[in-house]
Amino acid sequence: MEKQVFKINENNIKEVKTKRSSNIELLRIFMAICVLVIHFLPSFQANIPFLHGCVGAFAMISGYYLVEKKDNLRFLKFIPTIVFLYVINLSLVLIFNFSSDYKIFSTRLEWIKFLQLGTGPWWYIYAVFILYIFTPFFNAGLKVTGKKVSLILIISFWLTFQIQALLLYSYRPFTYIHNALPTLFFSYLLGGWLKLFGQNVFNYKKTIWISTIVYFLVQLGFHLLYVFLYPQKDDWFDLSKNNGSLLSFGASFFLFASFKIMPMKNYKFIDFLGSISLFIFALHMSTIWFSKFFFHLFGWKYNSDGMYSLASAITFLISLLIYWPYKKYMQGINFLTNKFVQTNFYKKLVVDTQL
Numbered sequence: 001m002e003k004q005v006f007k008i009n010e011n012n013i014k015e016v017k018t019k020r021s022s023n024i025e026l027l028r029i030f031m032a033i034c035v036l037v038i039h040f041l042p043s044f045q046a047n048i049p050f051l052h053g054c055v056g057a058f059a060m061i062s063g064y065y066l067v068e069k070k071d072n073l074r075f076l077k078f079i080p081t082i083v084f085l086y087v088i089n090l091s092l093v094l095i096f097n098f099s100s101d102y103k104i105f106s107t108r109l110e111w112i113k114f115l116q117l118g119t120g121p122w123w124y125i126y127a128v129f130i131l132y133i134f135t136p137f138f139n140a141g142l143k144v145t146g147k148k149v150s151l152i153l154i155i156s157f158w159l160t161f162q163i164q165a166l167l168l169y170s171y172r173p174f175t176y177i178h179n180a181l182p183t184l185f186f187s188y189l190l191g192g193w194l195k196l197f198g199q200n201v202f203n204y205k206k207t208i209w210i211s212t213i214v215y216f217l218v219q220l221g222f223h224l225l226y227v228f229l230y231p232q233k234d235d236w237f238d239l240s241k242n243n244g245s246l247l248s249f250g251a252s253f254f255l256f257a258s259f260k261i262m263p264m265k266n267y268k269f270i271d272f273l274g275s276i277s278l279f280i281f282a283l284h285m286s287t288i289w290f291s292k293f294f295f296h297l298f299g300w301k302y303n304s305d306g307m308y309s310l311a312s313a314i315t316f317l318i319s320l321l322i323y324w325p326y327k328k329y330m331q332g333i334n335f336l337t338n339k340f341v342q343t344n345f346y347k348k349l350v351v352d353t354q355l
Helices: 022-040 049-066 074-098 108-117 122-169 176-197 199-203 205-229 248-260 268-275 277-298 304-341 344-354
Strands: none
Touching: 022 049, 022 248, 022 268, 022 277, 022 304, 049 122, 049 176, 049 205, 049 248, 074 122, 074 277, 074 304, 122 176, 122 277, 176 199, 176 248, 199 205, 199 248, 205 248, 268 277, 277 304
C-alpha cells in the first residue's frame, strides 16, 4: 500500500478567493433579513414556518462551495473574522454603555457573560468555527463513501437526531446550544453531496419551484393545525419553530435549491450585500441595546415597533460602515500570512511534516 504523506499546502494557509454568484448572495442577504424577522418580530415570524430553515441553508451553501476545495485549515482563516467582529461588537457596547447614564449591563455577571459568549446569535459564529474544523473530514468522507452510501448516512444522521429529539423533548430538538452543531453538520453534508453527486437535481427547475411552494404550504398547514389544536402548548408538536425541527431541514434545502436555480446575472451590488450578511447576523442583537440608548437619550416614548425598526436600521448602517475596514483588515492578515509562508520556519515545518 502506498504510504500516505501529510502535506501542508500553501493554499491551506493563503486565502483563496471565490467567484461570487449573485443568486446565492441574494439568498444570503434574504436569510439575514429572515434572521432579523425571527428576532425582531417574534409574533410575526411565528406564522412563517420556513424562516427557521435559514441557518441550515447557510451551512448548505458552505458545503456546496467548500466540498471540492483543498482548504483544510479554513477554521484558522475564520479566527481573524471572529476577532474583528468581537472587537467591533465590544467597542460599540462600551461606547454606548459609558457615553450616558443609560447602562446596557448593570452587573458584573452580565458583563462576564457578554465578554465570554457575546450576544445570543453568536452561538452561530462559534458553531461555524467548529464546523470548519470538521469540514476536511466531511469532504473526504463524502468522496470516499460515494453517492448512495453518503446520502444514506446523511439521512440517517438527520433521522437519528429527530428521533432523539422526539423521545426526549416531544418534538423540541434540544436547545439552540445542543442542536446548533448537528443542524450545521447535516446541512453542510447535504450541500456537499449536492455539489458532488446531485447536480442533476437542479435541472428540474419547474419541479423545484412547485415542490418549494407545496412544502412551505405543508409547513404552514402543520403550523395552523398546531395553533388550532394546541394553542397553550408552546413546546409540543414543534415541527418548524426551531433550527433543528423536523421540517426545518427540508425548508433549508428548498430555500437553497430555489435560489440556486434562479436565473440571474451577476450584480456587484447584490454581491456586496451578500458579503455583509455575516455582519448583520453577528451584530443585530446588540443594536437592540443601541436603539434603546437612543430612545433613552432623546426621551422618546418606548414602543417595540419603533425600537426594532431603529435597531434594523442601525444593524445595516454598522454592517455597511465596517465592510471596508474589514476588507483592509483581511488584506493585512493575508499579507502577513503570505510573509509567514515565505519564512524559513514555515519551510522547515513543511519539511518536518513530510518526514
